[in-house]
Amino acid sequence: MVISSIDIIHELGKALTPEQVAIDPMSLENYGQDWTRFTPPAPKAIVFPRNTAEVVAIVECARRCRFALVPSGGRTGLSGGACAANGEVVVSMDKINAIAPVNLTDRTVTVGAGAITQNVQQAASDAGLFYPVDFASSGSSQIGGNIATNAGGINVIRYGMTRDWVAGLTVVTGKGEILELNKGLMKNNTGLDFRHLFIGSEGILGFITEATLKLTSPPKDPTVLVLGLSDMNAIMSVLGSIQSTTPLLAYEFFSELAVAKVVEHAGVARPFETRAPFYALVEFEHENEMTDARIFEAVEKCMDEAWVVDAVMSQSVAQARALWRLREDISETISQWTPYKNDISSTVSKVPQLLSAVNAVVHENYPDWDVVWYGHIGDGNLHLNILKPGNLRIEDFKARCNEVSTDIFDAIKKLGGSVSAEHGVGTLKAPYLNYTKSDSEIDAMRAIKDIFDPDGILNPGKVFSTG
Ligand code: 2HG
Numbered sequence: 001m002v003i004s005s006i007d008i009i010h011e012l013g014k015a016l017t018p019e020q021v022a023i024d025p026m027s028l029e030n031y032g033q034d035w036t037r038f039t040p041p042a043p044k045a046i047v048f049p050r051n052t053a054e055v056v057a058i059v060e061c062a063r064r065c066r067f068a069l070v071p072s073g074g075r076t077g078l079s080g081g082a083c084a085a086n087g088e089v090v091v092s093m094d095k096i097n098a099i100a101p102v103n104l105t106d107r108t109v110t111v112g113a114g115a116i117t118q119n120v121q122q123a124a125s126d127a128g129l130f131y132p133v134d135f136a137s138s139g140s141s142q143i144g145g146n147i148a149t150n151a152g153g154i155n156v157i158r159y160g161m162t163r164d165w166v167a168g169l170t171v172v173t174g175k176g177e178i179l180e181l182n183k184g185l186m187k188n189n190t191g192l193d194f195r196h197l198f199i200g201s202e203g204i205l206g207f208i209t210e211a212t213l214k215l216t217s218p219p220k221d222p223t224v225l226v227l228g229l230s231d232m233n234a235i236m237s238v239l240g241s242i243q244s245t246t247p248l249l250a251y252e253f254f255s256e257l258a259v260a261k262v263v264e265h266a267g268v269a270r271p272f273e274t275r276a277p278f279y280a281l282v283e284f285e286h287e288n289e290m291t292d293a294r295i296f297e298a299v300e301k302c303m304d305e306a307w308v309v310d311a312v313m314s315q316s317v318a319q320a321r322a323l324w325r326l327r328e329d330i331s332e333t334i335s336q337w338t339p340y341k342n343d344i345s346s347t348v349s350k351v352p353q354l355l356s357a358v359n360a361v362v363h364e365n366y367p368d369w370d371v372v373w374y375g376h377i378g379d380g381n382l383h384l385n386i387l388k389p390g391n392l393r394i395e396d397f398k399a400r401c402n403e404v405s406t407d408i409f410d411a412i413k414k415l416g417g418s419v420s421a422e423h424g425v426g427t428l429k430a431p432y433l434n435y436t437k438s439d440s441e442i443d444a445m446r447a448i449k450d451i452f453d454p455d456g457i458l459n460p461g462k463v464f465s466t467g
Pocket residue numbers: 078136153327328330331332341342343375376383384385
C-alpha cells in the first residue's frame with residue numbers, strides 16, 4: 001500500500017504535534033541540504049522532536065507508513081550525508097539541545113544531540129574545563145552530527161577525533177529501540193562496544209539523541225607560529241624539527257592561493273610580506289620561558305636548511321586568533337567557487353608520498369584550474385579543493401573531477417590511505433568506499449545496517465553506493 005505525502009504529514013502531526021512538522025518551502029530548502037550544495041534539496045517534510053521518546057514515535061511512524069528518514073544536525077557536512085533529495089522526512093535535532101551542568105568529578109557533560117559545538121565548548125570552559133574537538137564550523141555544527149561523522153578538526157594531532165571524547169550515547173535504532181551505550185563509564189569491558197559502531201555511522205544505524213562527553217584541562221597559553229615554506233617537500237621536515245622540541249596542539253598547512261583568497265575575500269591580513277608557495281601553522285602550549293627558546297632554535301634550524309623562508313609568532317590571544325583565520329577561513333571563502341572537495345589521508349610518515357602522488361595527478365589533469373591545497377597535515381590529512389572555472393556547468397565540472405578522483409584514489413589505495421579522512425562518506429564518497437574498505441568489510445557493514453535498520457528507512461543512499 002502506498003501512502004500519500006498528505007497522509008504521511010498527517011500521521012507525523014499525530015505522532016508529534018502539527019507545529020513540529022514543517023512543509024514550507026524555506027524549511028524544505030534549508031533542512032534538505034548540507035554545505036556541499038551539490039544536491040538539490042527535495043524532502044517531504046521536516047520534523048522537530050523535543051526528546052528521545054518523540055524520535056521513537058517518528059521511527060515507528062516511518063516503519064508503519066514506509067517512508068525514509070534523514071537525521072539532521074547543523075548540516076555543516078561536506079559529503080552530502082545529511083542531504084534529503086528524494087522525498088525523505090528530515091528529522092532535525094534542533095530542539096534536543098539541552099546542556100546539563102558539567103560533572104566536575106567525572107569530568108563529563110551530558111548534552112542533547114542538537115547542542116551547538118561552541119555552546120558545549122563554552123559550558124566546559126565556564127566550568128574550568130575544555131572540550132577539545134574544534135573546527136571552523138563549531139558555531140553552527142551540532143554535537144550529534146559531530147558524533148555521527150566522527151568529526152576531526154584542528155586539534156586532532158594532540159586530542160584525537162570526536163570518537164575519543166564520547167563516554168556515553170543514547171540512540172534510537174531503525175527498529176525504534178532506545179539503546180543506552182556505555183552510560184558515561186570510564187571503564188566498561190563487557191564485550192562489543194556499540195558506542196563505537198554508532199560514532200561515525202552517518203545516520204544509517206539510528207539517531208543519536210544524547211551524548212555524555214569527556215572533558216579535560218585547558219591547554220596553557222596556546223601560541224601560534226606561521227611559517228612560510230620554500231616548497232611542499234619542506235612540510236614534513238619542518239614538522240619533525242618542531243615536534244621534536246615541543247609537543248604540538250595543531251600542525252596545519254595551506255598554499256599561497258589559499259592565503260590570496262582569504263586576504264582578498266575575507267579581509268584577513270597576510271602573516272608577513274614574503275610570499276611563500278606554502279605555509280605551515282603551528283600551535284603549541286606556552287609552558288614556560290624555555291618554550292620560546294626551544295621554538296626559536298627549531299625555526300632557526302629550519303631557516304638554515306632553507307625549508308622556512310619567513311616566520312611570525314603570536315604575542316597575544318588576539319594575534320593567535322588572527323593568524324588562525326588564515327587557515328580557518330579558507331573553506332568558507334572558497335565556497336563561492338563550488339569547489340570539488342577531496343578529504344584524503346595517509347599515515348603521517350607517508351605524507352611525502354601522498355603529496356607527490358597527488359601533485360602529479362593535479363599537474364596532469366588540472367593544469368589550468370585553480371587548486372587550493374590545505375589541511376591538517378600533521379594528522380596526514382589533506383583537503384584538496386578544485387575550484388570550478390566560471391564558464392563550466394556544475395554537472396560537467398563534477399563529472400570531470402569525478403574522473404580525476406579515481407587517479408587520486410588509486411594512489412591513496414596503494415598507500416593504504418583513506419578517501420575520506422574526516423568528512424565522512426555521505427553520498428559524494430559512497431562510490432569510492434571500496435578504495436579504502438575491502439569487499440568483506442563493506443559486506444559486514446551492510447549486514448550490521450540490516451540488524452539495526454531492517455526496513456532500510458534510515459538515511460538511504462548514504463555511505464553505500466547504490467550504483
Ligand atoms: C577544514 O579543515 C574543514 O577547514 C573543511 O574540514 C575542509 O573545505 C574543506 O575541504
